[in-house]
Amino acid sequence: MPVSAIQPLPREFFARKPQRVSRDLLGKVLVRKLNGQRLTARIVEVEAYLGEADPAAHAAAGRTPRNSVLFGPPGHAYIYFIYGNHYCLNVSCEPEGRAGGVLFRALEPLSGIEEMAKARGVELHSAKDLVRLTSGPGRLCAAFCITRDADNNADLTSSKSTLWIGDDGFRSGKIAISPRIGITKAAEHPLRYFLPGNPFVSGPKFRAALDKQV
């Protein structure tokens, strides 16, 4: 077996609290099958959304047609359209019947970088251009051609899917935790998880963070 093999994560991985899934997703790989190519990128920043008890979560007001994936079986893609412009990707957590999810906020591209640039409609001239490919929830969806029509409710635990999450053996060192970005309700809770020092992490640099040994 080649060292570069990527193994899908089992469904049980996602059948836990979003906080636990968030920590453990850092360093894992998002895989996309697109036009016969494989795009891969490492997960370097995520946020936990806790379900009906979390005022900032889409599930806060109970089950609706839009957020029903969050209440379904774990390990599925919940994709929503925001600000009339952008898609955002989550993976459903908790056992079926209970809401919860993890928002993907930033990735570090590993392979298929030219395809990502094409999908974003940008050219790569500088290191900054590379960072902007997948740094931010809207950007990473554009780079991976993720849309609600095509990918909402996709099963992210099967390597047969066109979108899935795997483990390539990478083990992150320290992780950092901070408040979530871009929300107005329950804005103070430390539910954003990222790899400190990774240049692909979104938002202002050196945002208040509590480092933790993993």
Place this chain on the structure above:
DNA sequence: ATATCGATTATCT
């Protein structure tokens, strides 16, 4: 470096 603003639409009040 931070601040502010316009774009543009699904969803809910």
Place this chain on the structure above:
DNA sequence: GATAATCGATATG
């Protein structure tokens, strides 16, 4: 009718 888990551009220190 208001809001939103954002981005890119522009303005200002």
